[in-house]
Amino acid sequence: MTIMKDAPERTIKDLEGDVHPDWCPGCGDFGVLKSLKEAIVELKIPSHEVLVVSGIGCSSNLPGFIHAYGVHSLHGRAIPVATGALLANHKLRVIAVGGDGDGYGIGIGHCLHAMRRNLNLTYIVMDNEIYGLTTGQTSPTTTEGHKTKSTPRGNVEKPIQPLALALAAGATFVARGFSANQKQLTELMAQAIAHKGFSLIDVFSPCVTFNKINTYQWFKERVYDLDAEQGYDPTDLSAALAKSLEWGERIPLGKLYQVERPVYEDTEPLFRKGPLVDHKLGLDKATFDELLGEST
Amino acid sequence: MATEITVGIAGAAGDGLDRVGDTLARAAARLGLSVFTYNSYQSLIRGGHTWLRLRIGEKKLTNHGDRLDVLIALNQDSIERHVPEVASGGAVLFNTKLECDPDLLPKGVRAVPIPVADLTKDLGRLPPVMQNTAALGALLHLAGLDVEVAAEILHETFRHKGEEIIRQNVGTLRAGYEHAVKTEKPLDFKWKFSRKRRPVVTGNQMIGLGAAAAGCKLYSAYPMSPASSILHWLATHSEKTGIVVKQAEDELAVVNMAIGAGHAGIRAMCATSGGGFALMTEAIGMAGMIEAPVVVVNVMRGGPSTGLPTKTEQGDLNQAFGASQGDFPRVIVAPRDALDCYEATVEAFNIAEEFQLPVILLSDLYLAEHRSTIDADRVSPDVKIERGEWANGTGNGRFRRFRLTKSGVSPRARPGTPGMMFIAGTDEHDERGVLVSDEHTNAAIRRKMHEKRMRKMDEVLKRLPAPKLEGPSKAKVTLVGWGSTHGVLEEAAARLEEDGITANRLHLKYLYPFHGRKVKEILSKCKRTIVVEANYAGQLARHLRAETGIEAKHVVTRYDGEPLDPDYVVQRVKDCVAGRAQDLKVQKAEAREMAYHYIRIHLHDEARPARVSKGAKGRHGEPVFDVELVSRKGKEPRGRLVIGRETGAIHAYEEQGA
Ligand SMILES: Cc1ncc(C[n+]2csc(CCOP(=O)(O)OP(=O)(O)O)c2C)c(N)n1
Ligand code: SF4
Ligand SMILES: [Mg+2]
Numbered sequence: 037m038t039i040m041k042d043a044p045e046r047t048i049k050d051l052e053g054d055v056h057p058d059w060c061p062g063c064g065d066f067g068v069l070k071s072l073k074e075a076i077v078e079l080k081i082p083s084h085e086v087l088v089v090s091g092i093g094c095s096s097n098l099p100g101f102i103h104a105y106g107v108h109s110l111h112g113r114a115i116p117v118a119t120g121a122l123l124a125n126h127k128l129r130v131i132a133v134g135g136d137g138d139g140y141g142i143g144i145g146h147c148l149h150a151m152r153r154n155l156n157l158t159y160i161v162m163d164n165e166i167y168g169l170t171t172g173q174t175s176p177t178t179t180e181g182h183k184t185k186s187t188p189r190g191n192v193e194k195p196i197q198p199l200a201l202a203l204a205a206g207a208t209f210v211a212r213g214f215s216a217n218q219k220q221l222t223e224l225m226a227q228a229i230a231h232k233g234f235s236l237i238d239v240f241s242p243c244v245t246f247n248k249i250n251t252y253q254w255f256k257e258r259v260y261d262l263d264a265e266q267g268y269d270p271t272d273l274s275a276a277l278a279k280s281l282e283w284g285e286r287i288p289l290g291k292l293y294q295v296e297r298p299v300y301e302d303t304e305p306l307f308r309k310g311p312l313v314d315h316k317l318g319l320d321k322a323t324f325d326e327l328l329g330e331s332t
Numbered sequence: 333m334a335t336e337i338t339v340g341i342a343g344a345a346g347d348g349l350d351r352v353g354d355t356l357a358r359a360a361a362r363l364g365l366s367v368f369t370y371n372s373y374q375s376l377i378r379g380g381h382t383w384l385r386l387r388i389g390e391k392k393l394t395n396h397g398d399r400l401d402v403l404i405a406l407n408q409d410s411i412e413r414h415v416p417e418v419a420s421g422g423a424v425l426f427n428t429k430l431e432c433d434p435d436l437l438p439k440g441v442r443a444v445p446i447p448v449a450d451l452t453k454d455l456g457r458l459p460p461v462m463q464n465t466a467a468l469g470a471l472l473h474l475a476g477l478d479v480e481v482a483a484e485i486l487h488e489t490f491r492h493k494g495e496e497i498i499r500q501n502v503g504t505l506r507a508g509y510e511h512a513v514k515t516e517k518p519l520d521f522k523w524k525f526s527r528k529r530r531p532v533v534t535g536n537q538m539i540g541l542g543a544a545a546a547g548c549k550l551y552s553a554y555p556m557s558p559a560s561s562i563l564h565w566l567a568t569h570s571e572k573t574g575i576v577v578k579q580a581e582d583e584l585a586v587v588n589m590a591i592g593a594g595h596a597g598i599r600a601m602c603a604t605s606g607g608g609f610a611l612m613t614e615a616i617g618m619a620g621m622i623e624a625p626v627v628v629v630n631v632m633r634g635g636p637s638t639g640l641p642t643k644t645e646q647g648d649l650n651q652a653f654g655a656s657q658g659d660f661p662r663v664i665v666a667p668r669d670a671l672d673c674y675e676a677t678v679e680a681f682n683i684a685e686e687f688q689l690p691v692i693l694l695s696d697l698y699l700a701e702h703r704s705t706i707d708a709d710r711v712s713p714d715v716k717i718e719r720g721e722w723a724n725g726t727g728n729g730r731f732r733r734f735r736l737t738k739s740g741v742s743p744r745a746r747p748g749t750p751g752m753m754f755i756a757g758t759d760e761h762d763e764r765g766v767l768v769s770d771e772h773t774n775a776a777i778r779r780k781m782h783e784k785r786m787r788k789m790d791e792v793l794k795r796l797p798a799p800k801l802e803g804p805s806k807a808k809v810t811l812v813g814w815g816s817t818h819g820v821l822e823e824a825a826a827r828l829e830e831d832g833i834t835a836n837r838l839h840l841k842y843l844y845p846f847h848g849r850k851v852k853e854i855l856s857k858c859k860r861t862i863v864v865e866a867n868y869a870g871q872l873a874r875h876l877r878a879e880t881g882i883e884a885k886h887v888v889t890r891y892d893g894e895p896l897d898p899d900y901v902v903q904r905v906k907d908c909v910a911g912r913a914q915d916l917k918v919q920k921a922e923a924r925e926m927a928y929h930y931i932r933i934h935l936h937d938e939a940r941p942a943r944v945s946k947g948a949k950g951r952h953g954e955p956v957f958d959v960e961l962v963s964r965k966g967k968e969p970r971g972r973l974v975i976g977r978e979t980g981a982i983h984a985y986e987e988q989g990a
Binding site for chain 1: 552582593759
């Protein structure tokens, strides 16, 4: 990643996509998009060095609304596509985005493995506790008892705790934001993008159309800022785990955890010669003869 | 006639067959001979039965053949199973610890016991696998091959293990050799050695090497037989080849990583077998839609489902055609031999990048795992690398990544380039990548974009060489095959000709897009078209019908897990010509094999099948075989297995005297 100190001043406008988001008015994803742009501007990352990769869902439409490189991939596959792009060119700033269904449902396997792999990847999940694009079915984070289109008698499955999973899987940066707390969210995103290693930000991003339970009001009544918590140490895994499981009357927002651990990119010997995209193609005669010579 | 020998080595998994087979194969290859080996094994890490055949000849060998001249038996079971197959003029080699019942020996076959313990008593305590090396020494004398070359290979193989291990191995080899010199006349094999060293390779290895030569930079994989050896080879050689090797959590991740990497501007490949390929299919369609290059190798094994993990089949042609929803451009290539694996892989990368689409390479277990010599002069790292069109200029932030062009190929830009930002979406989109899928309707853009992508197929077809008829232009039968069976069909055609049935061949490497017009032109002039393929349904025959309207007269299939061999093809073709149906009942040899398995599982390996005869009618609702079992030692009757000839069911085990 390049964080250019003396780069020409970039503004949010430079990141404006030429398509206006077609999310429902009031959708939480607007706030996420705004914070992401602000964070990129704050970090002075040139937009052409950013690759935003998403899956499928309302939230996964985000790459279309930001003027950077983007892949709007398959449902649940944002992370492996992003991983491949990052392995090809680890100078790119790769940011994966998507919904709770995309990341914690169909894509949960990739999500956990990417965390333990500790690639230099940021993953932003717009968690609205519902499947928005498919018009309101239960999601892996849907509250117990919540009546959705697919659970008319109420959801009977226990919602997963993504932040606890992330901590257990070895993510080195774990945070939670709320799309209505714009300032904090921007700050968290900037920290996550600047973090060396895998960063997850789970963002409460209300679906105003299909989730009548987890509304802005519902969150506002419950969330509190971890920064205000006396003596909270974000390098303490057990403390972070306890916070990650806190749910119900009080739900923490902010950075739960951050540590440094070698990133995957540092362990790959071939990366010492620079990003793979810049490597020479093919084999020289001596290497080729040596490889084939092993078989004689 | 060119000299040729087939050596069979039989034992249990863990008996060290691979090492001894490897030494023999490489020794013959260093003498300038042609080698073709095939290992038939089961999904077991230890025990069971493993059967390695090495065909060695002066003339170029294109398949593992169907005969046996010398048997090296590493356990009792192997003697009993395979001795009856040895051809007259051959020999059976075994440690004196074992016994070879003279009644089993076919006429003209010699039993050569080797007193391994006596011969090697001065070499210190040796592990049991050393009996293989002693047998190899004896074989080299009997077969008239050069013991020095084998000694040289053992030196190299064990160099890293120190002098003592080298001394033991080479000492054992020489002890076996000298024992044979003293006690046995050589068999009747006269060789001319060119001593032009030939590499002994597998198809999988050549795919790995081809990928490296083509400039592949990322190989992602999830282990699955028989594709795993590509992973192992590339992982071992990652730094030399410059390919980053990443094992991922599943095949979904594997293929999506490769596509992400291709999108970002490098060459990436992944390989799997049918089950993994099934998981990859949605993403293969994505590659077609976002116009990202990717090479996906499907090394087929017996299906359906988990199927036959260690057996071969050509059963995934339909899957390759049907992989993923909707129409999108894709290319399907089936290499015919190990050398072709190299060339086809290089070509696959070029096509994938030039046309920005997924290329599927269809190999199979037979091609992936058999080892054969290749002519080192015919492979070179000096390959053409064509990366296709790249957009230049700044694009001013309004780059049309999916620009409508005549060829369907739109110049691409590498993410990271200033001013060329775009979005690649799996939803239908316009030239700039902006989605049209959520507009009320945009039939025009949809049509234009779809046509643009599909136009690439015409361009690819123009580039692919059209298939040609091989052999005489006029023939009684025309054998049509695809992929790995090329060598088998070549030899089968030659043998048919000797038997008075002239045969020519049409072999298809490029299955999609397909040279339908050309194939139709060729086949409509052929008298009797016989499609030969290793699957149940005749998947190529169906494809031929779809693409040319030609219905093959016959389809010869094989789906029992064993590879096609020349004899099998010759017999089936003769059946076709004579209007006979193939006999699909359980065969005697198959009943015997089932008895061995029964003995291993239920009788602790303490018996062996003796006579197999047609049993009495009536009791089991189908004709049966009676397999008499006798004790290993002393040949006392142990009992009788009754095996159904229609169903293969083991109806009863009747214990002697019970
Ligand atoms: C393989 C596959 N299965 C199902 C779908 C249908 N689908 C599209 S989006 C989606 C769920 C989206 O939920 P979420 O990821 O939470 O995103 P949101 O719309 O809530 O932002 C589903 C099931 C699909 N596109 N692909
Ligand atoms: S359906 Fe829900 S998630 Fe989708 S755009 Fe509307 S408010 Fe947002
Ligand atoms: Mg959702």
